[in-house]
Amino acid sequence: MTRHLENDTAAPDAPQPTPTAARMCADERRLQIAAVAMRLFSERGFRGTTTKEIAQAAGVSEAIIFRHFATKEELYTAIIDYKGCGGAAQSSVAGRPEQPPVIDEIRGLVADAMEASDDLAVFQAVARHMLEHHEEDPEFLRLLMYIALENHSLGQVFWDKNVRVLYEFLGGYIRRRQREGAFRDVDPYAGVRVFLGSVIHHSLVNLLWDKDPARRIFRVTNEEAARQFAEILLRGIAADPDSINAKRAEAPKRTTRNREGGADVKNHRDKNKKR
């Protein structure tokens, strides 16, 4: 059910043939408000976004927002929670299957390559997956940066549930390959930091600083960037750098895990008093 994620986000200046505000049921409206608010929050941050703007962008009156979310803060938290924390709190945006933390996707993506000890495939796939995710969903990184800067409490949750786990995951792989003699003796987390630093910095630069693709100082496709980052990292930590490309006899590809339809959370209307 309810697949209309953000197709109805009321394009600001698009001509609307039907001025009818198209009455929605609660779950639809809640989802639509969240989608619109997410865009605005990611653009201007929590304090920079007003409930009035959200209401206008959603094409409803302000009171509607407060019927669906007790406070602006609750709306923000619901979005963060859904977007980055895999539904850590129960108050996530309803009507949408709980998406697994990003880390699980990555785990499945590189399982085969890891088993085959195809180092290049492992790191290239992770890099490419992250780069594509950041490019397809620019709201994600912006929201994350705002959360970190604004010291939102869910920032710690996101770090622990996603990034920290990813560090341990990749660090564990490096450690294993060190034991097998393939990598030299460096701190595994130094390698992970170099790798994730390259990837995340690349996305962040393209998103926030070097925005114009035509003027970019480092102009590559995601696939190309992923390959270069992975290659530099691997040569950097390899015991025998010339062996990096040796493994590439065949490319093991694995189909993406399908996600299952999920239970939804009802429109809970607890008017909890804040402050």
Added chain:
Amino acid sequence: MTRHLENDTAAPDAPQPTPTAARMCADERRLQIAAVAMRLFSERGFRGTTTKEIAQAAGVSEAIIFRHFATKEELYTAIIDYKGCGGAAQSSVAGRPEQPPVIDEIRGLVADAMEASDDLAVFQAVARHMLEHHEEDPEFLRLLMYIALENHSLGQVFWDKNVRVLYEFLGGYIRRRQREGAFRDVDPYAGVRVFLGSVIHHSLVNLLWDKDPARRIFRVTNEEAARQFAEILLRGIAADPDSINAKRAEAPKRTTRNREGGADVKNHRDKNKKR
């Protein structure tokens, strides 16, 4: 001069050795307001900081702020301009020497090592310099991130005058060493991105996400981090990885996985106001 940045925030009865901080000349006051405002802007962003808060933190009435800066926006711009753009606009904070762009410091810092083609020294020095700057002045990175997210017009200036130039500077060095046969044939900017990505991501993570030094997943001194990042990058792009340390006879070939803990407390003394 002007050390009285926040020691005079309304302590009427406190014994003041100097004839109180009551009255300042315009330049002092302007500078003090800017310093206080910079701290607040870096903590909460432009929209999240109110002029009332700035006035209170500076120990003056709100009207004083608007005597020295026509608008809140002008105050913000003056700070950014002074802090990150080396006085691009003329309206920079007065009474302070125009500090040269960060890039010039770096140029001077590695000139000798570059001439000697001591690759490790070059990249290690740059990394260490940046890491220490970020640690000593946490306001800098936070302000930059806010500027980028909030799409402030001076963000582009900062990028062009500092980061882009740094990219070209390091990229040029890599290209030269490629011509000399020392580095393999990769896109020089890929190397710079990996390198700066590691360094900046490291600072950003420590500042925004993995804040507690005791809980950090990658716990190293700045010097150690700089060495590891430089080493991984150089082995990653070297034509002959075993030659990396050749120039430095005393450099340890085998890295010691130090997890001893006590060594990384350099100057964390200033972190006193955490929530």
Added chain:
DNA sequence: AAGATGTAAGTAAGTACTTACTTTTGAGCG
């Protein structure tokens, strides 16, 4: 006295959030 440094007390336009009220929906029932 001049001129700069300072303040208390505004103002108009927001801000998040509420209240009182109207319209739409859809099931139950004759």
Added chain:
DNA sequence: CGCTCAAAAGTAAGTACTTACTTACATCTT
């Protein structure tokens, strides 16, 4: 089908408070 009717979806117009910025006036230094 047409009718009622309660619950849900919606709105206009508030409320109490904050915001950036001003005005009128006082105080210090030379």
